[in-house]
Amino acid sequence: MSARVLVLGAGFGGLELSTILSERLGAAAEVTIIDKSDAFVLGFSKLDIMFGGATLDAVRLPYRNFVKPGVRFLRETIASIDPAARRVTTDVGIHDCDHLVVALGADYDLAATPGLESVNEFYSVAGAHALRDILPAFSKGRALVGVCGAPYKCPPAPSECALLLHDFLTKKGVRDQCEITMVLPLPSPVPPSPDTSKALIAAFGERNITFMPNRRIAEVDSGRCVAKLDDGEELPYDLFLGVPKHRAPAVVEASGTTEAGWVTVNPRTLETKHPNVYAIGDIANTGTPKAGVFAEAAAKAVASSLIRRIRGEGESHLYSGAGSCYIEFGGGRVGRVDVDFFSGPKPTGTYHEPNLALRTDKDAFGSVRRARWFGL
Numbered sequence: 472m473s474a475r476v477l478v479l480g481a482g483f484g485g486l487e488l489s490t491i492l493s494e495r496l497g498a499a500a501e502v503t504i505i506d507k508s509d510a511f512v513l514g515f516s517k518l519d520i521m522f523g524g525a526t527l528d529a530v531r532l533p534y535r536n537f538v539k540p541g542v543r544f545l546r547e548t549i550a551s552i553d554p555a556a557r558r559v560t561t562d563v564g565i566h567d568c569d570h571l572v573v574a575l576g577a578d579y580d581l582a583a584t585p586g587l588e589s590v591n592e593f594y595s596v597a598g599a600h601a602l603r604d605i606l607p608a609f610s611k612g613r614a615l616v617g618v619c620g621a622p623y624k625c626p627p628a629p630s631e632c633a634l635l636l637h638d639f640l641t642k643k644g645v646r647d648q649c650e651i652t653m654v655l656p657l658p659s660p661v662p663p664s665p666d667t668s669k670a671l672i673a674a675f676g677e678r679n680i681t682f683m684p685n686r687r688i689a690e691v692d693s694g695r696c697v698a699k700l701d702d703g704e705e706l707p708y709d710l711f712l713g714v715p716k717h718r719a720p721a722v723v724e725a726s727g728t729t730e731a732g733w734v735t736v737n738p739r740t741l742e743t744k745h746p747n748v749y750a751i752g753d754i755a756n757t758g759t760p761k762a763g764v765f766a767e768a769a770a771k772a773v774a775s776s777l778i779r780r781i782r783g784e785g786e787s788h789l790y791s792g793a794g795s796c797y798i799e800f801g802g803g804r805v806g807r808v809d810v811d812f813f814s815g816p817k818p819t820g821t822y823h824e825p826n827l828a829l830r831t832d833k834d835a836f837g838s839v840r841r842a843r844w845f846g847l
């Protein structure tokens with residue numbers, strides 16, 4: 472009998488895991504991957520959508536193109552997870568398995584920040600898409616890029632948003648009539664890399680972007696167009712670009728696998744306390760950033776462990792906790808930070824200055840995944 476592997480969530484983590492299992496296990500496993508959506512969108516494509524660099528159609532990757540031998544994709548919504556029984560109930564039926572991998576990502580908790588529901592956020596596909604029509608109408612006043620809580624996905628993304636907004640307004644010829652402020656609940660833009668943070672803060676300075684670290688948006692009064700920070704300070708705005716507080720999807724919270732908001736795992740093996748149940752990516756509490764490259768690295772580690780268990784082949788690798796993030800500095804220039812959380816006594820980040828060659832690398836990062844996962 473082949474082993475039944477059930478992967479919950481077809482994002483960065485679930486797609487990479489299922490692809491490796493298809494390549495390496497063949498008929499030795501029946502892999503089922505479940506997602507409620509009909510398409511995947513790479514995280515950074517949201518910035519392209521909102522600033523008009525790409526259309527939603529161009530960046531949507533329909534799951535009908537995710538075709539891998541030995542892998543079955545089911546478009547269903549997960550309603551409950553019983554990790555002890557390795558049983559998952561969806562809106563369509565019940566799925567039992569031998570190995571369960573939870574890769575359901577992070578949800579946005581708009582209700583955690585009073586008033587946020589009535590303003591713009593750019594972290595969801597729908598929010599980024601709506602901004603595409605809203606941004607061209609902004610030509611004067613105060614823009615506020617506001618983060619409502621940490622941890623949040625892709626730590627550099629709010630900084631990229633502020634820098635790309637500067638470019639957008641400059642191109643439109645209205646930058647002089649606008650102010651840009653960014654509120655971040657971290658001490659610096661990319662805490663593991665002081666060099667990256669220094670470069671971003673210098674870029675803010677050159678572009679007259681006000682950076683407010685160690686603060687978060689606690690409330691938004693859209694009637695008065697005022698955002699209230701956690702220390703009570705009020706910031707008036709004309710354009711609000713929010714990053715909602717993140718949380719584990721409710722179905723994962725209800726499964727009893729979370730502590731302090733996220734699924735408790737062994738950070739190096741991604742095992743939960745339940746035998747043959749793993750969690751990878753944004754949902755797992757590993758101490759590493761919530762980013763696609765880290766979800767993929769975790770998927771690689773879990774794949775090696777499953778292949779070892781199912782086929783008795785190869786070595787189980789530990790999760791590296793390392794990954795490279797590209798950072799849009801504006802003007803088409805892209806920087807990179809290589810972050811490593813587990814090799815040394817404390818996390819490190821190596822900064823690569825923005826240039827046009829890294830733009831080519833970032834484009835390749837996207838096209839390699841489109842081809843590998845979706846055959847596009």
Ligand SMILES: Cc1cc2nc3c(=O)[nH]c(=O)nc-3n(C[C@H](O)[C@H](O)[C@H](O)COP(=O)(O)OP(=O)(O)OC[C@H]3O[C@@H](n4cnc5c(N)ncnc54)[C@H](O)[C@@H]3O)c2cc1C
Nearest residue numbers: 480482483484507514549575576625752753761762763764
């Ligand atoms: C603006 C922005 C820019 C970013 N830039 C980068 C970047 O440059 N580099 C980078 O590495 N990362 C980037 N990220 C972060 C990256 O997108 C996420 O960290 C990554 O997608 C996490 O992967 P994951 O597999 O854990 O979860 P996800 O990719 O979020 O996948 C989770 C899946 O679970 C599904 N799901 C959830 N609940 C259910 C349910 N109940 N039933 C069925 N299906 C369900 C969802 O539909 C989703 O497809 C960015 C994010 C944003 C918002």
